[in-house]
Amino acid sequence: MVIVVGSGAGGATIAKELSDRGMEVTLIEKGPKIDCKDAFKHYSNVSSGVEILRTICLGGTTVVSAGSGMRCLEKELKQAGIDLSEEFAEAERELRIMTLPESHFGEGTKRIMSAADKLGFKVEPMPKFIDSEKCKMDGRCTLGCPEDAKWSALNFVQDAERKGARIVTGMPVDEIVVKSGEVKGVKSKGKVFSSDLVVLSAGALETPRLLKKAGIHVTNQNLFVDTFITVGGIAKGIKFDTDITMNALIRFEDFILCPHFSKHLAERMAERGLKASQEDILGIMVKIKDEAVGEVDAEIRKGVTNRDATIISEGASIAGSILEEAGAKPFTFVSTPLRGAHPGGTAKIGVSVDKNLATEVSGLYVADASVLPAAPGAPPILTIVALAKYVSRIIVM
Numbered sequence: 441m442v443i444v445v446g447s448g449a450g451g452a453t454i455a456k457e458l459s460d461r462g463m464e465v466t467l468i469e470k471g472p473k474i475d476c477k478d479a480f481k482h483y484s485n486v487s488s489g490v491e492i493l494r495t496i497c498l499g500g501t502t503v504v505s506a507g508s509g510m511r512c513l514e515k516e517l518k519q520a521g522i523d524l525s526e527e528f529a530e531a532e533r534e535l536r537i538m539t540l541p542e543s544h545f546g547e548g549t550k551r552i553m554s555a556a557d558k559l560g561f562k563v564e565p566m567p568k569f570i571d572s573e574k575c576k577m578d579g580r581c582t583l584g585c586p587e588d589a590k591w592s593a594l595n596f597v598q599d600a601e602r603k604g605a606r607i608v609t610g611m612p613v614d615e616i617v618v619k620s621g622e623v624k625g626v627k628s629k630g631k632v633f634s635s636d637l638v639v640l641s642a643g644a645l646e647t648p649r650l651l652k653k654a655g656i657h658v659t660n661q662n663l664f665v666d667t668f669i670t671v672g673g674i675a676k677g678i679k680f681d682t683d684i685t686m687n688a689l690i691r692f693e694d695f696i697l698c699p700h701f702s703k704h705l706a707e708r709m710a711e712r713g714l715k716a717s718q719e720d721i722l723g724i725m726v727k728i729k730d731e732a733v734g735e736v737d738a739e740i741r742k743g744v745t746n747r748d749a750t751i752i753s754e755g756a757s758i759a760g761s762i763l764e765e766a767g768a769k770p771f772t773f774v775s776t777p778l779r780g781a782h783p784g785g786t787a788k789i790g791v792s793v794d795k796n797l798a799t800e801v802s803g804l805y806v807a808d809a810s811v812l813p814a815a816p817g818a819p820p821i822l823t824i825v826a827l828a829k830y831v832s833r834i835i836v837m
């Protein structure tokens with residue numbers, strides 16, 4: 441029997457893979473079971489300087505994803521001795537990753553893409569795990585898709601359940617039980633769930649705390665979050681707020697730019713006395729590979745280093761020039777606060793786990809964003825799913 445802690449990108453994949461292979465699985469999740477359309481109610485963001493976004497519920501943070509699926513950190517993982525070629529290919533098939541048809545690019549996204557192209561930047565459509573036949577283009581991806589058009593870890597939780605996995609919700613694990621260097625189970629609400637095989641997938645803000653409590657070495661100060669801002673301006677009547685979010689991509693060495701609407705832009709404009717409704721706003725996200733110097737200890741702290749600030753400024757100035765070319769008025773430009781949606785690195789490969797994602801405690805593995813070796817500066821779900829498939833294979837060997 442195996443216990444999986446957490447049901448997001450990592451945990452749900454482990455539960456599905458191991459129950460597929462005939463193992464008895466108990467998946468223990470802190471949050472409640474939800475309908476995807478209600479995902480926005482389960483944001484449990486962390487104010488830590490840079491605000492860190494996540495959801496606590498069945499399916500983890502995948503339920504509010506933008507549906508973007510890219511391979512990332514392939515080179516870094518290879519350097520750490522992990523070749524995910526097969527797992528990536530399998531994950532891409534299962535999540536049905538593809539770029540969306542022309543019909544699913546709204547006017548605002550198209551304008552940003554052609555403006556960037558005109559300025560000489562290479563623009564690509566973003567690979568998505570969104571079913572275009574179900575998608576109604578209502579701009580609600582990061583609130584929870586009402587049509588279930590987007591893959592989320594809930595799909596894998598359901599697959600696991602069909603294969604016999606036991607799913608326990610509303611059960612926050614607060615301790616890993618370890619005896620003589622071997623894992624013996626987990627504790628939640630005073631109850632012990634016994635097993636000599638445990639996979640921790642509670643996400644990069646919770647997994648390191650559980651590891652530390654169990655006496656396993658974690659570096660408190662290695663948190664990255666892919667810090668981002670969105671720069672926006674007024675382009676009357678553009679109706680960009682209902683476009684599929686982040687449907688295109690421009691890559692740079694240390695950051696990416698993507699078309700992105702945020703309601704924070706409307707709030708900032710109102711504060712500046714600019715009159716605009718949400719449908720008049722065009723925006724571009726600047727997402728960077730931030731330095732891994734944030735802290736997860738009793739408190740979570742994540743700031744912006746000089747290097748991060750320089751990269752964000754560079755990205756913002758390019759985003760501004762594209763927005764202007766796309767028809768937004770420069771005197772209306774505003775920015776959202778600093779946020780991060782990809783926390784990781786807090787139980788890094790080579791520090792808290794080895795290349796099999798095993799800890800020094802026999803039978804205890806980690807499979808979530810905690811193990812990532814560096815800030816991806818790009819959507820990490822596909823990589824986390826591939827890593828979880830990889831560790832599942834190791835476990836059943």
Ligand SMILES: Cc1cc2nc3c(=O)[nH]c(=O)nc-3n(C[C@H](O)[C@H](O)[C@H](O)COP(=O)(O)OP(=O)(O)OC[C@H]3O[C@@H](n4cnc5c(N)ncnc54)[C@H](O)[C@@H]3O)c2cc1C
Binds near residue numbers: 613641
């Ligand atoms: C708004 C938004 C949009 C995003 N869009 C994309 C995108 O388009 N593409 C992409 O690749 N990435 C995207 N991401 C990032 C992506 O969702 C995360 O990187 C990914 O879900 C992390 O996977 P994980 O398994 O590490 O953690 P999570 O998916 O967060 O899962 C952790 C799970 O553990 C549970 N848990 C926590 N503590 C405990 C405990 N003590 N006991 C039991 N359970 C616990 C949580 O409730 C949760 O279910 C987005 C993130 C946000 C916030």
